Amino acid sequence: MGIIRALLAVGGLFFAVELVANDRPVITSDFSEVQTKVxxxxxxxxxxxxxxxxxxxxxxxxxxxxxxxPNSTIFGNMVEKSYPMIWNPKAFEFLSISGVRTGVVQRVLFTDQQGDIHFFDYVLENNGERWVISGVYMIQGEKGV
Structure with a gap:
């Protein structure tokens, strides 16, 4: 479990570096179209x-x-063990979305199988070909609201 948390921390660091290093705007089309894709x-x-x-x-x-x-098995194991509310939610709902310099942030409310509520921010970027998920972050203090 410690290695997963370390990898997630490194992932957040990569994301932060990417936010600072990438100056080009990625939202160039109609934002409602971007929202639909996201x-x-x-x-x-x-x-x-x-x-x-x-x-x-x-x-x-x-x-x-x-x-x-580096592969789908490792990725899937991490999500299943660390984020069961995303792996197998009872329900989910899209909340706010906002554009940032390098992409978009979509807030999602998840209800887990026990009925607890969790909020996550999904960060998506356009890699030049399509929109991809570059990070998913639990909003602290919102678990079990």
Missing amino acids: KSIISDQIDAFNSLDVDRAYSHASASIKAIF
Whole structure:
């Protein structure tokens, strides 16, 4: 479990460096179109986890995430063990979305199988070809609201 937390911390560091290093704006199209794509990608990844199609879920990960978790099995094991509310949610709902310099942040409310509520920010970036998930961060202090 310690190695997973270390890898997640490194992943957050990669994301922070990427935010500082990347000056080009990525939202160049109509924002409502971006919102639709972002929700579709997140929904598909969650559906893939629910269907145990870890390869499909992994296909939505950015290159920086894939550098930390080099294959879908490792990635899937991390999500299943560390984020059971995302792996197998009772329900999820999209909340606010905002544009940032390098992409978008979509807040998602998850209800786990025990009925507890968890909030996560999904960070997505456009890699030049498509939108990919570059980080998922639990909003501290919101668990079990």
